[in-house]
Amino acid sequence: MVRVAHYINQFFAGIGGEDKADHPFEVREGAVGPGRAVEMAGGGDVEIVQTLVCGDNAFHADTEGTLAAIEAALAESKPDLLIAGPGFNAGRYGLACAAVCAVATEKLGIPALTGVYVDAPAVDVYRSRVVMVPTGDSAAGMKDAVEGMLRVGLRLAAGEPLGPAEEDGRIPMGFRKAVVTETPVAARVVDMLMAKLRGEPFTSEVALPEPAEAVPPAPPVADLSGAVVAVVTDGGLVPVGNPDGIESSSATKWARYPIDDLVRNDDPSFMSIHAGYDSQWVDADPDRLVPIDALLDLEAEGVIKEAHPYYYVTTGTGTTVTHAERMGEEIAKQLISDGVHAVLVTST
Amino acid sequence: MIEKAGIPAAHLAAMTSMAKIAGSNRIISSGLIPHPVGDPSRSPEEELKWRTGQVRKALNAAATPLDEALIFPDW
Amino acid sequence: MRQPLRLDVHTVEIDQIRFGDHTGVDDGALVVDRDALAALILEDPRIAGVDVRIAQPGDDIRIIGCLDAVEPRCKVGDGSVFPGFLGGMETVGEGETLRLGGVAVLASSRYPQPFSGLLQAREAVVDMRGPTANLSPFGRTLNLVLAYTPNPDIDNEDYDDAIRRSNLRVAEHLATQALDAPRASTTTFDISEQDPDLPNVVYFYQLQGQGPMADTYLYGRVIHNLVPTVMHPNEALDGAIVCGVYVYGCYKNVTYLHQNNPIIWELQRRHGKELNFAGVVINRGHNYTQEDKERSSRWAAKLIEFLEADGAVFTAEGGGNSAIDMMLAVQYLEQAGVETAVVSSEAAGEDGYDFPLFYTVPEADAIVSVGSEDEVFDMPEVAEVIGGDTLLDGQPAAGPYRLKMYFQFCGTQQVGGNVLVGRVH
Numbered sequence: 001m002v003r004v005a006h007y008i009n010q011f012f013a014g015i016g017g018e019d020k021a022d023h024p025f026e027v028r029e030g031a032v033g034p035g036r037a038v039e040m041a042g043g044g045d046v047e048i049v050q051t052l053v054c055g056d057n058a059f060h061a062d063t064e065g066t067l068a069a070i071e072a073a074l075a076e077s078k079p080d081l082l083i084a085g086p087g088f089n090a091g092r093y094g095l096a097c098a099a100v101c102a103v104a105t106e107k108l109g110i111p112a113l114t115g116v117y118v119d120a121p122a123v124d125v126y127r128s129r130v131v132m133v134p135t136g137d138s139a140a141g142m143k144d145a146v147e148g149m150l151r152v153g154l155r156l157a158a159g160e161p162l163g164p165a166e167e168d169g170r171i172p173m174g175f176r177k178a179v180v181t182e183t184p185v186a187a188r189v190v191d192m193l194m195a196k197l198r199g200e201p202f203t204s205e206v207a208l209p210e211p212a213e214a215v216p217p218a219p220p221v222a223d224l225s226g227a228v229v230a231v232v233t234d235g236g237l238v239p240v241g242n243p244d245g246i247e248s249s250s251a252t253k254w255a256r257y258p259i260d261d262l263v264r265n266d267d268p269s270f271m272s273i274h275a276g277y278d279s280q281w282v283d284a285d286p287d288r289l290v291p292i293d294a295l296l297d298l299e300a301e302g303v304i305k306e307a308h309p310y311y312y313v314t315t316g317t318g319t320t321v322t323h324a325e326r327m328g329e330e331i332a333k334q335l336i337s338d339g340v341h342a343v344l345v346t347s348t
Numbered sequence: 349m350i351e352k353a354g355i356p357a358a359h360l361a362a363m364t365s366m367a368k369i370a371g372s373n374r375i376i377s378s379g380l381i382p383h384p385v386g387d388p389s390r391s392p393e394e395e396l397k398w399r400t401g402q403v404r405k406a407l408n409a410a411a412t413p414l415d416e417a418l419i420f421p422d423w
Numbered sequence: 424m425r426q427p428l429r430l431d432v433h434t435v436e437i438d439q440i441r442f443g444d445h446t447g448v449d450d451g452a453l454v455v456d457r458d459a460l461a462a463l464i465l466e467d468p469r470i471a472g473v474d475v476r477i478a479q480p481g482d483d484i485r486i487i488g489c490l491d492a493v494e495p496r497c498k499v500g501d502g503s504v505f506p507g508f509l510g511g512m513e514t515v516g517e518g519e520t521l522r523l524g525g526v527a528v529l530a531s532s533r534y535p536q537p538f539s540g541l542l543q544a545r546e547a548v549v550d551m552r553g554p555t556a557n558l559s560p561f562g563r564t565l566n567l568v569l570a571y572t573p574n575p576d577i578d579n580e581d582y583d584d585a586i587r588r589s590n591l592r593v594a595e596h597l598a599t600q601a602l603d604a605p606r607a608s609t610t611t612f613d614i615s616e617q618d619p620d621l622p623n624v625v626y627f628y629q630l631q632g633q634g635p636m637a638d639t640y641l642y643g644r645v646i647h648n649l650v651p652t653v654m655h656p657n658e659a660l661d662g663a664i665v666c667g668v669y670v671y672g673c674y675k676n677v678t679y680l681h682q683n684n685p686i687i688w689e690l691q692r693r694h695g696k697e698l699n700f701a702g703v704v705i706n707r708g709h710n711y712t713q714e715d716k717e718r719s720s721r722w723a724a725k726l727i728e729f730l731e732a733d734g735a736v737f738t739a740e741g742g743g744n745s746a747i748d749m750m751l752a753v754q755y756l757e758q759a760g761v762e763t764a765v766v767s768s769e770a771a772g773e774d775g776y777d778f779p780l781f782y783t784v785p786e787a788d789a790i791v792s793v794g795s796e797d798e799v800f801d802m803p804e805v806a807e808v809i810g811g812d813t814l815l816d817g818q819p820a821a822g823p824y825r826l827k828m829y830f831q832f833c834g835t836q837q838v839g840g841n842v843l844v845g846r847v848h
Binding site for chain 3: 128162163164165166168172173174175176177178179180181182184185186187188189190192193194196197202204205206208209248249250275276278317320321322
Binding site: 227 | 360366381383387403
């Protein structure tokens with residue numbers, strides 16, 4: 001017997017419509033409303049042990065308090081699974097369903113899922129965190145929705161990992177993971193080519209990206225001779241011993257080091273720890289990556305006002321976009337607070 | 349990200365197409381992948397002279413007004 | 424283009440490897456005289472020691488420090504299967520070749536000298552049982568493992584050369600001991616007949632050329648200065664291409680995969696039925712500059728057009744850098760009206776949420792996935808480890824631990840032979 005907790009709103013609990021949307025949170029024993037359809041679809045193997053009911057407005061008027069009460073109720077009943085909704089195309093209700101699921105899985109480790117229409121607002125907000133099954137856009141689709149939710153939910157309750165969204169019958173959470181396939185790589189790629197040659201439909205196993213959002217160019221430096229200029233590199237040049245532990249690949253860290261140390265690089269005290277290029281030339285002369293000698297000459301000439309006393313470094317190989325963007329933001333923030341006017345970026 | 353924050357950033361790279369895809373706006377084709385601002389085939393004096401030239405190009409790129417990303421021509 | 428080579432590959436099917444007092448094939452078993460084989464290997468003074476071991480599917484064994492895998496093969500009659508390394512400098516791809524089906528000679532070693540930067544060896548692991556045996560093609564082969572110990576006085580490049588020659592020599596030696604064994608099948612590789620009513624398909628075969636210990640050999644020479652060239656698919660199968668990409672783990676196309684390149688097998692299998700296999704164009708990947716990449720990719724695309732291709736299948740070797748060379752060629756060919764389909768690895772981040780491709784062109788709309796270098800797998804505790812006691816990061820190799828795909832031997836190589844595909848969850 002799979003013990004299920006079920007979250008629904010005031011409407012599906014039979015309390016009333018919009019006029020009852022401020023109905024306060026309450027816990028009821030056993031199945032209520034669509035919970036009965038869940039039990040029926042479970043064919044005797046599923047028991048709703050607890051129904052959590054909250055009015056849509058009440059939930060959003062005190063989200064934090066309601067979620068804390070739900071967390072406490074679930075911690076006590078310890079269900080094998082939480083089902084929320086289905087919320088169909090409802091805005092407030094769908095968001096509440098997803099939020100309840102997030103609390104169950106993230107705070108209590110209880111498998112949880114909801115059912116929503118693919119264009120419902122909850123999908124945008126929660127898709128990467130919450131298991132969602134696609135439903136119709138109204139309660140007319142209740143039977144299919146409940147069956148779809150239970151099919152996925154029983155697998156979650158049994159501790160099975162998620163499979164590809166398409167095969168599970170879920171709204172994609174968006175993460176990629178490898179699965180075993182029977183069809184060899186060579187057969188798949190030649191099949192795909194043959195389909196293209198015959199003008200037949202085919203599905204790429206990796207979809208191309210949406211074109212990246214262009215960064216509008218920053219305004220130019222008005223007067224170079226008054227500018228402080230810093231060097232930023234993804235070439236992994238660090239003091240020997242790598243004091244900040246920057247990763248050789250898939251970097252999550254960046255650091256800055258005084259250019260004075262680099263200038264006095266008589267015995268090689270800097271080296272590249274980047275694992276994606278042959279660093280012998282840079283190790284022999286770090287100016288080939290961080291051109292401090294040239295920059296100081298130009299400072300002496302008066303072409304620029306000053307070479308910023310630090311250079312900034314990370315390693316750019318196998319680095320994920322998420323980390324790269326975060327590091328970029330952090331470095332930019334530091335550069336601004338240091339009063340840097342222009343930056344030279346070098347990459348390998 | 350640096351350009352987004354309002355500081356002009358001139359990107360010296362051998363892989364200019366990669367720099368463009370990564371979202372750089374001011375791109376200067378320079379050196380080889382393992383040494384973007386180095387040229388080990390030159391004498392140390394000649395190499396510094398060449399490198400200073402590359403850095404000048406980059407500084408000029410940082411001082412150039414732009415509407416969209418540009419791989420600067422090799423003057 | 425006339426491509427008149429015909430290659431008959433005879434397969435002696437092997438169902439197990441065991442040690443014995445002679446080397447040869449007995450009733451489907453490859454018997455290996457361990458001491459005699461070690462003595463043969465130690466003729467090269469650059470190798471200080473070798474531990475000859477057997478690792479077969481189902482064994483509670485993990486192999487670490489894997490560098491290359493080679494299928495035992497020899498020519499029937501004159502000639503060598505690895506020209507430029509063994510025998511004279513003749514071309515291959517015709518006549519008769521004998522292979523020990525199911526067997527891989529698998530080299531494992533650490534290098535004698537410390538590394539920095541690119542020349543750094545990555546861990547490369549093979550598990551022989553359980554779900555993690557799915558992560559490498561060599562979790563499914565009968566492996567004769569050569570766990571080498573270097574002569575500590577030589578440099579890494581010299582040692583790298585010693586291992587490569589030893590692997591090839593052992594592989595050829597084992598096959599020559601099976602010349603009289605019963606053959607299970609003979610496969611003929613011949614694309615000389617072309618049907619004008621079928622579409623022409625060319626294979627764009629990109630090889631890694633990134634410098635010492637991350638390079639590929641074509642007829643015994645590194646491809647560093649290679650301009651794209653046409654070769655017959657049979658040449659690749661017959662030992663013309665030898666792996667030297669020893670310092671990478673998941674990305675390398677080891678020699679075994681060149682000898683058994685699944686794309687070539689598939690195109691040959693469909694030749695004359697659905698398509699004409701119109702030839703192979705090899706391209707060096709990891710060119711150093713944008714200009715070099717464009718030069719090489721345009722040149723390769725041009726050769727593919729000269730071969731009157733209607734379509735082309737693309738594989739590369741390596742990660743982001745090599746993807747650029749390949750994708751540029753995809754772009755030029757699609758713009759010239761040649762259809763393309765590509766095999767690619769992914770780098771979607773540990774949680775799988777990142778965009779999975781390194782470099783894309785809008786024309787590359789048909790991509791087959793082999794999984795992500797970033798995905799992490801639970802490696803179980805094993806009874807036995809071959810190749811050392813600790814991983815390169817210092818932790819005990821027997822496990823259990825979690826390990827990225829990046830460190831699984833050939834885990835995301837792109838010529839086929841693996842069973843994983845990346846899917847949206």
